[in-house]
Structures are given as structure tokens and as C-alpha cells.
Amino acid sequence: MTTTTISDVNSLKRALIAVWGEERVRIEEPLARYCNWKVGGPADLLLVVRTADELIRAWRLARQHRQPVTVLGFGANVLISDRGIRGFVIVNRAERLAFHPRGLVEADSGTNLAVLAKQAALHEVSGLEFLIGIPGTVGAAVAVNAGTRTRWMSHVLERVRVIDAHGRERWLAPSDLAFAYRESRLKHTGDLVITAWLRGRPGRRDRIERRMAELLRERQHQPAGPSAGSVFKNPPGDFAGRLIEQCGLKGYRVGGAKISERHANFIVNTDRASAADIKSLIDRAKAAVAERFGIRLEEEIRYLGEWE
Ligand SMILES: Cc1cc2nc3c(=O)[nH]c(=O)nc-3n(C[C@H](O)[C@H](O)[C@H](O)COP(=O)(O)OP(=O)(O)OC[C@H]3O[C@@H](n4cnc5c(N)ncnc54)[C@H](O)[C@@H]3O)c2cc1C
Structure with a gap:
């Protein structure tokens, strides 16, 4: 089988537009609005994805067209240069969230951490309160092992579905990820987190909400x-x-x-x-x-x- 690889940004642009239409595919899009510091030049191409399937499809298309691809969550942990990002930027808003028995939570990687924490309280799942004050998405939080002084993502991760540079998907366990303080192997492999399964435990909604309120109060000095x-x-x-x-x-x-x-x-x-x-x-x-x-x-x- 022969595969054709086309390596210019225009071919990717055409392919993206064929799938998502001109409205959704942004060209020369200023990135300051996609990061918390509100700085950064343009991305050659940018797409906001809304589901895990869109995320995977966009990632694979970029690879097929040999374009560098950068995935952003809320841009709360990045400094984007004034010259911007060459190639393709995917802004991840895939945010399906499901609660399973015994405190198991399945979250798409674009899920807002605060939404996850609040939903966990509604479902009487405890152990994820620490996520309430961390601005960001689940996927990035896994990759950078986000957390507070005492509780990190690595403490609650059960398993994670990733896609690698070749477009291959697989499941990884925490033991595969070499977690350390604000570190994981994902930061170095560049694998993309698609979905994460987190382990909470049954808890009482009023206690969970009280704890989250305390955590938010502690952040008021920030x-x-x-x-x-x-x-x-x-x-x-x-x-x-x-x-x-x-x-x-x-x-x-x-x-x-x-x-x-x-x-x-x-x-x-x-x-x-x-x-x-x-x-x-x-x-x-x-x-x-x-x-x-x-x-x-x-x-x-x-x-x-x-x-x-
Ligand atoms: C006011 C404030 C308070 C903060 N407090 C804390 C804190 O208490 N604890 C803490 O740990 N952090 C804290 N942070 C930093 C930030 O909230 C976390 O690092 C968070 O995990 C960033 O998520 P994000 O979605 O914004 O990531 P982004 O900034 O968008 O991305 C961060 C990195 O992860 C990569 N990435 C994004 N999505 C994925 C994915 N799906 N798979 C693999 N890699 C991906 C990006 O390419 C990038 O390299 C704080 C930030 C702010 C602004």
C-alpha cells in the first residue's frame, strides 16, 4: 500500500475544512484568548474540538499531513510566544463526564476540573475535591500531574486512554506514567490524553461541598x-x-x-x-x-x- 503524505499547512487546512467547515477552522487565529496569561501570537490553524472523537480525528489528520500539532486545554499552564505557534493548534473542549459505581469517574480530557469536582459532589463522590481550585482540563492535569500540596492527579488516576504520534490508541496505568511532582512521562512522549478514569469513593454531598468551599477560601489570597x-x-x-x-x-x-x-x-x-x-x-x-x-x-x- 502506498500512502501519500502532503506536508504543507494548506493541505491540512483543506482537509480540516472538508470535515468541519470554514466556520470552525480558524486561520491565523490569535492565541491570547486561549490562554490564561492573555499573551501569544497566532496559530496557523486552530480548531476547537467538542468530543473525544473530534479530538482523535483532528490529531490524526494533522499527523497524516505531517503538521506539528499542539493541544491546549485552558492554557492555564503555558506561555505562548509572541510569534505564535506554527502548524495546528487543537483547543480541547471534549467534556463528556460519566459516573460509574463505587466512585469511578470517566472524564473526557477536555473536562473542566472545577466542573468535574462539582459534579462529583452532586454524585456523592469524594476524593476529587482538590480539583476545585485548579484552572484547567483533565488531560493536561494528568500530563503535568496537577495538584495541591497534598493531593495530586496521580493519587486519583485509575487509567488513561492516550493516542501517540502515530495515531495509535492505548490504555495506560499510573505505573506506566512515571509520575512525580508536576511530572509525568506524557510530558516527554507527547502522547495525548483522550479519556481518564479517576477513582473517588462514596461520600456525603454536604461534606464534599464544605471541603471544596474551604479549599476555595484558601485560594483567596492568590x-x-x-x-x-x-x-x-x-x-x-x-x-x-x-x-x-x-x-x-x-x-x-x-x-x-x-x-x-x-x-x-x-x-x-x-x-x-x-x-x-x-x-x-x-x-x-x-x-x-x-x-x-x-x-x-x-x-x-x-x-x-x-x-x-
Ligand atoms: C490561578 C492559577 C492557579 C493554579 N493553581 C494550580 C495548582 O494549585 N496546582 C497545579 O498543579 N496547577 C495549578 N495551576 C496551573 C494549571 O491550572 C494546571 O497546570 C492545569 O493542569 C492546566 O490545565 P490546562 O488545561 O489549562 O493546560 P494547558 O495550559 O492548556 O496545557 C498544559 C500542557 O499540557 C498539554 N496538554 C493539554 N491537554 C493535553 C492532553 N489532553 N493530553 C496531553 N497533554 C495535554 C499542553 O500541550 C501543555 O503542554 C494554576 C494556574 C492558574 C492560572
């Missing part, structure tokens, strides 16, 4: 405004925010971006910042902490798009 949450991972035994604060960088600005006065591990877009402004602050904080404490801070956020 800086307001467009950010990506914590920019850096906490180094072992310390806090990135404390180290940056000790370097006197709270309130430090570049362009429209500022290291938050409330929490020095947050960078806030206060006034039409560019991605370059934010990147300058990240570099400044890293250099200052390395110089003063000899500690190399590692980014929790991920860089997307073209960077020099």
Missing part, C-alpha cells in the same frame, strides 16, 4: 489577574516564591508584566504584557535565585511556540 499560577516548581524543601521574594523581586516589572506582590511565584499580566515581558521576568527571577542561593529554579509552566 493574586488576581491573568497569570499561569505558580511559574516555578518548588525546589526540594523550599518554596520558589520565598526565594524570589528574598531576592527583592516582589513587584518587579517588565513592560506590562509584574512579579506579584502577593505571591512572588506568580507573574501577572497587569497591562497588555507581551510574552517577551513575562519571559524576561522569568529569566530575571531565575538568575537572581541562582546568584543569591545557588538554586536552579525549574519552570512549572511550559513554553509553546517559537522562541529564539
